[in-house]
Amino acid sequence: MDRANFTYVPASARLADEPFEIVERKGYGHPDTLADALGEHLSHIYSAYTREHFGAVLHHQFDKTGILGGRVQVSFGGGQMLAPVRVLLSGRASSSFAGEPIPVREMLTDATRAFFAHRFPMLDPTRDLRLLYEVSQGDSPGGIGTKDASANVRSRWFAPQGLEDLPELTKLACNDTSSGCAFSPPTPTEQLVLDVEDVLAGPVRPAWLGSDIKVMAHRRGARVDLTCAVPQIAAHVPDLRTYVAHREAARAALEQHAAEHYPGLEVRIWLNTRDDEQRPELYLTHTGSSIETGDEGLVGRGNRYGGLISAMRPFTMEGISGKNPVYHTGKVYCVGADLIARSIHDRLGHGAEVLLVGQSGRELTDPWAAVVRVEPSADGRPAPGVDEVAPLVDTALATLPDTVDGILDGAYRMH
Structure with missing residues (x-):
């Protein structure tokens, strides 16, 4: 340069x-992380399709994907959805190439249902998901003229007539x-935060462990205070005693990992700090993610x-x-x-x-x-x-x- x-x-x-x-x-199941993962997944699916059929990644962007939480009833031993999780599919994509239609809507909605079915097998992808489809073909700023084959390339940004309408194939330029x-x-503190989910999942992921694990670390000198929110899946937690045993097993696993792999740090573990066993108020979930209780997630x-x-x-x-x-x-x-x-x-x-x-x-x-x-x-x-x-x-x-x-x-x- x-x-x-x-x-x-x-x-x-x-x-x-x-x-x-x-x-x-x-973590993996946090609504914001899920929105990021879904947006990226849709880009991969769309890119693979257009590469296979037309020889190039066509213009698209699914970076405005959103997840809007549902409602749930949960208790020891199980739960059920009372209102579906809503998924906002938003963005733009080329819907044709050289006049051949691209099944964008079918492709993205099928991929979204498969995405949630894989990550949340307790959800029925037809009953417990409501898809809000707002993907458009759109236009790109700068396309002056009529929207036909004689117009400039910018006018055909999302409706290319051939590979010659993809300028990045000859000059790869910044779009923005x-x-x-x-x-x-x-740093050791950063790596410790990255480690948490893998440590808790272990070689075989416990059935009770939810995916919406959130971690915050505060290091002062050599001391690290690590606060973790670790959800449990109600179907695998029959009572309070079991919940507490799972929580303390998670704490012990993290303490052991920190002692073995970060001997230069004094690590203190804080786990599910809102738990109130007397009420009880616990991080007990149906899906393992706060998407079930109205929490929202957005890309970025x-x-x-x-x-x-x-x-x-x-x-x-x-x-x-x-x-x-x-x-x-x-x-x-x-x-x-x-x-x-x-x-x-x-x-x-x-x-x-x-x-x-x-x-x-x-x-x-x-x-x-x-x-x-x-x-x-x-x-x-x-x-x-x-x-x-x-x-x-x-x-x-x-x-x-x-x-x-x-x-x-x-x-x-x-x-």
Whole structure:
């Protein structure tokens, strides 16, 4: 990239050595994480279809997907839905190619029902889901003229007549002026937060364990206070004694993991802090997720790229899930920033934070601005010089056109 647009910041200290950190993660079944996952899933399904049938990923964006919670009755031993979970399918997609219709509505609604059936087998995908379909073909700003084959390419953005109407196939340009960012590696506190769901699920996921696990960590010096909300599925919890036993087993598993894998941290576990066993008021659910009780989820309100909400890190407010994997600036630049940060860590042994800024219409491999902050190494070596870092930036940026397969295969953690 143009060196005039590259800012290199050698840091004097590592984030892991700073006085405090605040790190959050909304788990696999949190409504916001579900919205992100569904938006990305729909993009993968649509992209696979258009690639197979027409040889390219057609223009689409499902980054306004939303989940609106239902109502439930729950008690020890089971529960039932009283009102369905509503799913807002919103966005734009090409609905034809060279005059051939694309079954967008059928494709997306089938994929949505299959998505929920896989994640929530206790739900009936026809009775307990209500789909609000608001996906349009839409238009793209800048298409001046009539909507016919003689008009400019921008007018046919969502109704291409052939591959020649996909300008990104000849010049891969930013679709928007926006930014993406990533970092590598996670600090011990960040990694501990990422570990929680896997630790609780274990080699064989307990039947009682819900998926809407939320984690917040607050580190001051070497002490980490870890607050976790861990839902239990009522069908596998016959009474209060069982609920308490499950909760304490979860606490013990996390304490053991922290002691074994993070000996340099003093970790205190806080679990289901709203529980009141006398009432009782407990985190007991029918589905394992708060989608059953009216909670809402929207793309972009949850975890940032990489799976965390790390308050001490730079991040973009882009809702990247569901966006086009070929050219959407905010999404592709998160991947590019990740590739750069990981390369710096893997090759030079230093932690890094990377921000890439794209300018609408500018070539994607040539960011309008790039900022790279590199930390001292864990063994105390100062940050390397710019001449060591800059070639790694150039190499990673050159590979951006080749990241589409990885995005569609789930190789990069979008949420």
